[in-house]
Amino acid sequence: MATRAPERAAPPRRPGGKRRLTARHWRHTVDVKASPYAYVAPFFLLFCAFGLFPIGYTLWVSLHEWTLLDDEHTFVGLENFRVLLADSYFWNATFNTLSIGLLSMLPQLLLALWLAHLLNRPLRAQNFFRITLLLPNVTSVVAVVVIFSQIFGRDFGLINWVITSFGFDGIAWRDGTLSSHVAISTMIMWRWTGYNALILLAAMQAVPRELYEAATIDGASSFTQLRKVTVPMIRPTIAFVVITSTIGSMQIFAEPLLFGAYTLTGGQDRQYQTLSLFFYENYMRLDFGFSSAISWMIFVFILIIAGINYLLTNRMKGSIR
Amino acid sequence: MSHPPRRRAARLLVPLIAASLLAAACGGGESTPAPGAASGGAAAPAEPVKLTVALFSDFHYGPLYEEFKKTHPNVEITERRAQFNDHHNNLVTQVATGAGAADIVAVEGGFIATFREVADKFHNLNDYGLGSRQSEYLDWKWQLGLSKDGSQLIGLGTDVGGLAMCYRPDLFKEAGLPTDRDEVSALWPTWEQYVETGKKFVAAGGKAAFTDGPGEHFRAMVEQAPVGFYDTSDKVVVGTNPDVRKAWDISVSMIQNKLSGKLVAFTPEWTTGIAKGTFATMVCPAWKTGVIKDQKPGEGTWDIAAVPGGGGNQGGTHLLAPKQGKHPKEAAELINFLTSKESQLTLWKDASALPSLPALYTDPAVADFVNPYFGDAPIGKIFTDAAKALKPQYTGPKAGDVNVAMGNGLGRIELQGQDPEEAWKQAVADSEKIK
Numbered sequence: 001m002a003t004r005a006p007e008r009a010a011p012p013r014r015p016g017g018k019r020r021l022t023a024r025h026w027r028h029t030v031d032v033k034a035s036p037y038a039y040v041a042p043f044f045l046l047f048c049a050f051g052l053f054p055i056g057y058t059l060w061v062s063l064h065e066w067t068l069l070d071d072e073h074t075f076v077g078l079e080n081f082r083v084l085l086a087d088s089y090f091w092n093a094t095f096n097t098l099s100i101g102l103l104s105m106l107p108q109l110l111l112a113l114w115l116a117h118l119l120n121r122p123l124r125a126q127n128f129f130r131i132t133l134l135l136p137n138v139t140s141v142v143a144v145v146v147i148f149s150q151i152f153g154r155d156f157g158l159i160n161w162v163i164t165s166f167g168f169d170g171i172a173w174r175d176g177t178l179s180s181h182v183a184i185s186t187m188i189m190w191r192w193t194g195y196n197a198l199i200l201l202a203a204m205q206a207v208p209r210e211l212y213e214a215a216t217i218d219g220a221s222s223f224t225q226l227r228k229v230t231v232p233m234i235r236p237t238i239a240f241v242v243i244t245s246t247i248g249s250m251q252i253f254a255e256p257l258l259f260g261a262y263t264l265t266g267g268q269d270r271q272y273q274t275l276s277l278f279f280y281e282n283y284m285r286l287d288f289g290f291s292s293a294i295s296w297m298i299f300v301f302i303l304i305i306a307g308i309n310y311l312l313t314n315r316m317k318g319s320i321r
Numbered sequence: 322m323s324h325p326p327r328r329r330a331a332r333l334l335v336p337l338i339a340a341s342l343l344a345a346a347c348g349g350g351e352s353t354p355a356p357g358a359a360s361g362g363a364a365a366p367a368e369p370v371k372l373t374v375a376l377f378s379d380f381h382y383g384p385l386y387e388e389f390k391k392t393h394p395n396v397e398i399t400e401r402r403a404q405f406n407d408h409h410n411n412l413v414t415q416v417a418t419g420a421g422a423a424d425i426v427a428v429e430g431g432f433i434a435t436f437r438e439v440a441d442k443f444h445n446l447n448d449y450g451l452g453s454r455q456s457e458y459l460d461w462k463w464q465l466g467l468s469k470d471g472s473q474l475i476g477l478g479t480d481v482g483g484l485a486m487c488y489r490p491d492l493f494k495e496a497g498l499p500t501d502r503d504e505v506s507a508l509w510p511t512w513e514q515y516v517e518t519g520k521k522f523v524a525a526g527g528k529a530a531f532t533d534g535p536g537e538h539f540r541a542m543v544e545q546a547p548v549g550f551y552d553t554s555d556k557v558v559v560g561t562n563p564d565v566r567k568a569w570d571i572s573v574s575m576i577q578n579k580l581s582g583k584l585v586a587f588t589p590e591w592t593t594g595i596a597k598g599t600f601a602t603m604v605c606p607a608w609k610t611g612v613i614k615d616q617k618p619g620e621g622t623w624d625i626a627a628v629p630g631g632g633g634n635q636g637g638t639h640l641l642a643p644k645q646g647k648h649p650k651e652a653a654e655l656i657n658f659l660t661s662k663e664s665q666l667t668l669w670k671d672a673s674a675l676p677s678l679p680a681l682y683t684d685p686a687v688a689d690f691v692n693p694y695f696g697d698a699p700i701g702k703i704f705t706d707a708a709k710a711l712k713p714q715y716t717g718p719k720a721g722d723v724n725v726a727m728g729n730g731l732g733r734i735e736l737q738g739q740d741p742e743e744a745w746k747q748a749v750a751d752s753e754k755i756k
Contacts, residue, residue: 067756068417069439155590155599174588175736261588265725268732269739285722286413286435287756 055299062292069286080293090294092270093278094301096181100256100274101249104185104192109241111189112196117226119197120204130201133194145187145258152183152259174260180272184255192248196241203237204230239313246305250298251276275301368395370648372655375401375423377408380479381672382659389658396651405429416442416643424646425656428476430637433465434716436475440468443475444642449653451477457662461713462677466639469555476639477660480674483704484541484633484711485625486515487605487613489529489598490696496525496601502698506627512542512571515629519580522601530582530600533591535572535735536728537604542568543724544714545630550724550752551717559723560749569727569745576735583735592616595623604628606635607675607704614694625698632710637677675704682709719755726751 160170266273415422546564690701730748
């Protein structure tokens with residue numbers, strides 16, 4: 001959308017004298033200068049109330065010994081952060097978050113690319129396939145996790161049934177670190193692959209057809225075209241998908257919570273407790289000071305990741321130019 | 322770009338929509354009156370009074386409200402329900418912020434200690450004459466409704482969750498153990514004998530495990546001890562209380578003797594296992610019979626025997642009146658009515674809520690009640706015996722969290738193969754960190 005104020009036709013001259021002109025002029029100036037702010041104001045007001053203020057207030061809370069039911073909140077400075085950074089469970093949750101994030105993101109991206117590539121050619125019932133891609137995403141996350149928890153069940157799960165029917169031992173998916181991460185990553189991939197594929201597909205359709213025609217004449221296979229034409233052309237979109245899914249992976253919550261049948265520690269050994277779940281565990285103990293410190297650390301992590309992404313995308317833009 | 326009028330219209334429309342959304346958002350806040358403050362003002366007896374009651378499931382109070390209105394025609398009662406966890410979390414927020422709580426709220430046993438900490442946020446029911454009902458109640462149930470120093474009465478008990486041991490006669494038969502519930506109860510007066518029975522069961526070499534997992538057993542053992550996770554000054558004494566260590570050691574021996582099916586309650590494997598018979602016994606509070614039935618294992622598949630160690634309780638609810646409520650007198654009267662002997666008997670018949678008034682335990686409706694789904698087990702007698710036998714124990718504010726930390730320790734031994742002593746140290750350290 002254009003942000004520039006559109007030009008107005010010059011006011012028709014009337015024999016009304018100078019005063020009237022000034023008033024009109026003044027109104028015009030106000031309109032041009034002030035109304036853009038008025039238009040964006042609703043968003044920023046809401047953002048301040050529900051975005052900026054909570055972020056600031058959370059910081060304030062994190063500097064206190066603050067439990068919900070206590071009326072007294074003692075100022076403790078950075079004590080909560082000191083305790084947090086020395087807490088091995090916090091770093092364990094950080095590791096789990098990164099591990100689940102990577103395990104879900106890499107295959108997800110490749111799969112999304114491949115799916116988008118498949119859909120980016122003339123197909124019968126194209127819209128049907130595209131809508132189908134989005135279906136897992138509109139399914140309630142609770143339903144997804146409940147079904148997948150059954151599939152990954154130890155005693156009666158579908159996967160273990162297949163494994164054991166080949167004569168191998170079943171896997172206790174919940175009990176191992178890697179196995180539980182794989183299970184949770186699968187749920188995330190199930191929900192988000194199609195969504196990302198659609199975004200990539202939209203970008204692919206903006207790639208000029210001539211490039212593909214030229215490549216076909218040069219004898220490039222479909223895979224080579226994907227690698228050498230499509231991917232370089234949609235790099236900014238890939239970067240966008242990576243950024244959004246990294247930030248999304250910092251907030252993985254419902255999957256591990258429900259996978260563990262509503263246990264807040266994410267397994268007996270905290271083997272799949274993510275940062276959000278670690279936050280929630282402390283929040284549920286009504287320890288608001290400490291949990292505010294956790295959410296601020298998550299915020300800092302997201303800032304760092306966004307910063308890295310920003311640098312990478314900038315470099316990418318440079319290389320395209 | 323070729324349709325300037327349309328664009329101008331859009332320019333006007335966008336902020337308009339945004340503004341109306343904003344107005345709607347604000348308006349929504351204004352038009353909802355704070356519950357409880359609705360009728361406001363000091364009400365003379367005849368003036369109409371609106372009471373709200375917040376529950377976490379259907380307590381089957383409907384007919385009782387009608388009964389109450391006969392003697393209190395000026396009182397109008399509205400009931401709100403929310404999901405179990407949401408209900409209690411909401412209540413914490415409402416109590417902390419001083420707004421939004423109902424006139425009467427239900428608080429389950431796992432949460433009551435949290436609210437006893439802030440007794441001054443609730444009406445003292447002693448002021449409304451309810452202190453006189455102490456003699457009717459199970460002692461430990463009454464204690465749970467008192468403030469920490471015992472000076473204030475913040476809640477009256479509704480039901481209790483007497484403890485039993487559910488078992489599968491078919492699997493017991495395969496293992497050559499008795500199947501009759503009295504003989505089964507006689508197998509395990511103590512937890513050590515329960516473990517011995519389990520060893521015999523395992524030695525018979527069946528495919529099923531003797532029990533689901535050690536977590537619930539551990540909890541039951543700790544709750545039977547005179548002192549649990551906390552001392553009366555709210556200090557976590559897990560590391561020094563010999564009874565906790567004893568419960569831990571028995572639980573570990575259950576793991577080491579392969580009695581456990583390595584199952585955690587309420588996971589899919591566990592619920593499926595109830596019907597499929599992957600384990601033969603489980604610790605059973607009264608309400609768990611409903612969970613078993615939901616899995617449709619078939620009539621008579623599960624039976625109910627006494628719990629080892631003599632009695633126990635899990636769950637059960639209190640009714641409290643938050644101080645923000647404007648009609649404490651009427652609220653107290655309603656609480657008194659809902660927890661009365663007659664009401665509790667009605668609720669036992671309608672909703673299988675086990676009464677907390679021992680006088681009712683000899684009432685034929687309770688004492689002679691048998692459940693055909695559990696092989697005609699006299700569940701009224703089994704569960705009330707357990708509730709009667711329980712000695713009151715001081716429950717600390719975060720006993721639930723400590724229990725999770727300890728249970729996780731046992732889980733690490735059996736599922737991640739952690740050394741028992743390591744697991745103990747870590748579990749104790751985790752518990753002591755809970756503030």
